[in-house]
Amino acid sequence: MPTPLSAQPIRRLTRSDLKSCADLAEDRSWAREEHKWGLLLSASTTYGIDDPAGNGLAAVCVVTSYGPADRPELVAIGMLLVAGRHARQGLGQRLMNHALREAGSTPLTLYATPFGRPLYEKLGFTDIGEAETLLGHLRSPEHPPQITTRPAAAGDLPALVRLDTEVLGADRTHLIARLPAFADRLRVAEEGSTLIGYAAIWPTPATDVIGPLIARDTETAKALISSLAAGSDRPVRTVIDLRHRELLNWLKDRGLKPVTLTTLMAYGDRDLPGDRSRRFAPLNMATG
Secondary structure, three states, X not given: OOOOHHHOOEEEOOHHHHHHHHHHHHXXXXXXXXXXXXXXXXXXXXXXEEOOOOOOEEEEEXXXXXXXXXXXXXXXXXXXXXXXXXXXXXXXXXXXXXXXXXXXXXXXXXXXXXXXXXXXXXXXEEEEEEEEEEEEOOOOOOXXXXXXXXXXXXXXXXHHHHHXXXXXXXXXXXXXXXXXXHOOEEEEEEEOOEEEEEEEEEEOOOOEEEEEEEEOOHHHHHHHHHHHHOOOOOOEEEEEEOOOHHHHHXXXXXXXXXXXXXXXXXXXXXXXXXXXXXXXXXXXXXXX
């Protein structure tokens, strides 16, 4: 007899589970995005519950910790997925409770869809903002922003990590160091010899995704986006914090259309570190 679903252990997934993760995403009508799953399984901690009948994964959740390994300063939770055949059996809440126990007193954050938000509110997460996903073919601006950008070089990594840590409020070197191999293009913005922003664009089967996007101001963000999208005929997707209305309107004027609205949440009344005024777009919603 197969093990009952309620008795299936939560286990840590590895890159050998990549196909099963993509299959589960597809089961819930999400894009497979195996390239993204490869990054998550390498740079994050991914927990899963196996289907007792041997049909891949019944549920999955991705937890990404930032800061020193022995005392993380921030944890992002994402990609909470439960197979349709096992919906409404408590697997999502079970995985979330496991993630909360593992995080302890570390501040936690996540992006919630309207479907997932009631569970997160039940567990003690509160709203701290919103973000809008935009999609479409990005037209070049008539008057390009007058900010210098260039391809990132290997020697930029220390300065890039310093800027990212200052803005995020926690060190995520293990993620940033993977960007050159993960992204199609990684660009930095400079003022003199000072790094004032950076952004990456990476592929999915259907679109190119812009993120992360860290910038001193809106003009810097525009310049980075323009330089990343230049010369590409693929549709572009990005997730922009709603506080950056000027950038959102500029992107919509350039041809991107709103797709979904998600809620940024934090656990309890814990303040999140960092400077959100310079965080324009996440790498993806799973990693915050």
